[in-house]
Amino acid sequence: MSEHPIEGLMKTTMESIKEMVDVNTIVGDPVETLDGQVIIPISKVCFGFVSGGGEYSIQNKSKHRLDKDDACNTEKVPFAGGAGAGVTVQPVAFMIVGNGQMKLSPVDQGSAILNSLLDFIPKVTNSMQQKKKKTTNSCEDNIE
Structure with missing residues (x-):
């Protein structure tokens, strides 16, 4: 059975989100200062995902309607769909490690x-x- 077009939209969007959001987005790369302290940024990540679509017939709906049980039905109807995602990254704190101490400094x-x-x-x-x-x-x- 062939993949429905909405599945392709969802797959592409989810792969893009996966590339954008990883562990290093939440706990950032450490930065070492001149005095030897290490500063690690910590962020809050929020994301949303939406997708949708529909099939449209050109003529009479009953004539062009796809029936899932009808394996011989090869007639295709036009498909329209869309997907989107939104991501926010907000710094919440900095972890400062050095001189035998560890301190969490909230933003x-x-x-x-x-x-x-x-x-x-x-x-x-x-x-x-x-x-x-x-x-x-x-x-x-x-x-x-």
């Missing part, structure tokens, strides 16, 4: 501010504890 500004705040909280807590110890020690010295 989203809101997340970056939150991460900076979370990194800052322990520093503030330690600073407050050290000041409290100094104050407690100076009070004890004044009592003696």
Whole structure:
């Protein structure tokens, strides 16, 4: 049995998508900086695919209609079809590896501010504890 034209459209479109989207699209190629750190881009990939088609008869529909059960039916009707795809690649983060550390730096500004705040909280807590110890020690010295 011969391949239906819509199958060819779908096959060609899917092969093109396969060529465009691979693992290296999501986790990009590493880039080494002058100080020895390695930066690896991480992206979000979204894609959509659509195809469709129809067969049209030239004259009376009942006369030219193809019957799947009729193996002797060699009459062809015109076919019209189309297929398409859309792909978006959006960077979401950069993984920075070097100096014995690994850090994930998100591209989203809101997340970056939150991460900076979370990194800052322990520093503030330690600073407050050290000041409290100094104050407690100076009070004890004044009592003696």
